[in-house]
Amino acid sequence: EVQLVESGGGLVKPGGSLRLSCAASGFTFSSYTMIWVRQAPGKGLEWVSSISGSGAFIYYADSVKGRFIISRDNAKNSLYLQMNSLRAEDMAIYYCARDLVFGRIRGVPHSTDYWGQGTLVTVSS
Amino acid sequence: QSALTQPASVSGSPGQSITISCTGTSSDVGAYDYVSWYQQHPGKAPKLMIYDVSSRPSGVPDRFSGSKSGNTASLTISGLQAEDEADYYCTSYTTSSTLVFGGGTRLTVL
Numbered sequence: 001e002v003q004l005v006e007s008g009g010g011l012v013k014p015g016g017s018l019r020l021s022c023a024a025s026g027f028t029f030s031s032y033t034m035i036w037v038r039q040a041p042g043k044g045l046e047w048v049s050s051i052s053g054s055g056a057f058i059y060y061a062d063s064v065k066g067r068f069i070i071s072r073d074n075a076k077n078s079l080y081l082q083m084n085s086l087r088a089e090d091m092a093i094y095y096c097a098r099d100l101v102f103g104r105i106r107g108v109p110h111s112t113d114y115w116g117q118g119t120l121v122t123v124s125s
Numbered sequence: 126q127s128a129l130t131q132p133a134s135v136s137g138s139p140g141q142s143i144t145i146s147c148t149g150t151s152s153d154v155g156a157y158d159y160v161s162w163y164q165q166h167p168g169k170a171p172k173l174m175i176y177d178v179s180s181r182p183s184g185v186p187d188r189f190s191g192s193k194s195g196n197t198a199s200l201t202i203s204g205l206q207a208e209d210e211a212d213y214y215c216t217s218y219t220t221s222s223t224l225v226f227g228g229g230t231r232l233t234v235l
Contacts, residue, residue: 037171045171047223047225059223100173110159110218111159112173
C-alpha cells in the first residue's frame with residue numbers, strides 16, 4: 001500500500017527556518033517524481049516544488065524560489081523541503097504527493113495520484 | 126502565474142448533473158491536454174478524479190467526466206450523490222514548466 005507521511009511542521013517566527021520531511025513506503029520511491037503542494041488556511045491549493053526521481057531535475061514556484069530547497073534521499077525513501085526566510089504568507093498545510101507517471105525523467109508532474117495527510121506550518125511572531 | 130478561474134460555488138440536487146468550469150489562458154489550459162481535477166473533503170487530502178483532461182484513475186466512478194475547449198476545461202458530475210459534496214480544484218501544466226491550480230469550487234448537494 002502506498003503511504004506518504006509528512007512531518008516537521010510547527011510554529012516558526014517570520015524569517016525563521018523549518019525542514020519538512022515526507023516518508024514514503026509501498027512503492028519504488030526512486031522511480032517517481034515527487035512534489036510539494038501547500039494550502040493556506042481556508043484557501044486553495046498551490047504547487048510549491050517538484051523533484052525528479054534521481055534528484056537531478058528540480059523546479060520551484062516563483063513564490064518560494066530562492067528561499068525553499070527541495071531534496072530527496074532515495075536510500076531512506078524520503079522527500080524533504082527546507083524552508084528558509086519564512087513569511088506569514090507561507091503559513092499553510094504542506095502536502096507531499098507522488099507523480100501519477102512512473103519513471104518521469106524530467107519535468108513537473110501533470111497529475112499526482114497519492115498524497116500525504118499534510119503537515120501544518122504556522123508562521124507567526 | 127495567475128490561478129485558473131473557477132466558480133466559487135455550484136450546487137445541485139441528488140441525481141442531477143453539474144458542471145464546474147476552469148478557465149485559463151493559452152499558456153496553460155489551452156497549451157496542453159494536461160488538466161487534472163481533484164476532490165477535497167474537509168480536513169482531508171486532495172484526491173485525483175480526472176487527469177489529462179478526460180481520463181479517470183482506477184476507482185473513480187464514471188459519473189465523473191472531464192472535457193476541454195480552448196482555454197476552458199470542465200468537470201461534469203452526473204447522477205449527483207451526497208458524498209460528492211466537496212471542494213473541487215482544477216490544475217494545469219503551463220508553458221513555464223510549472224503547475225497552476227484553480228481557486229477551487231465548493232459543491233453543495235442540496
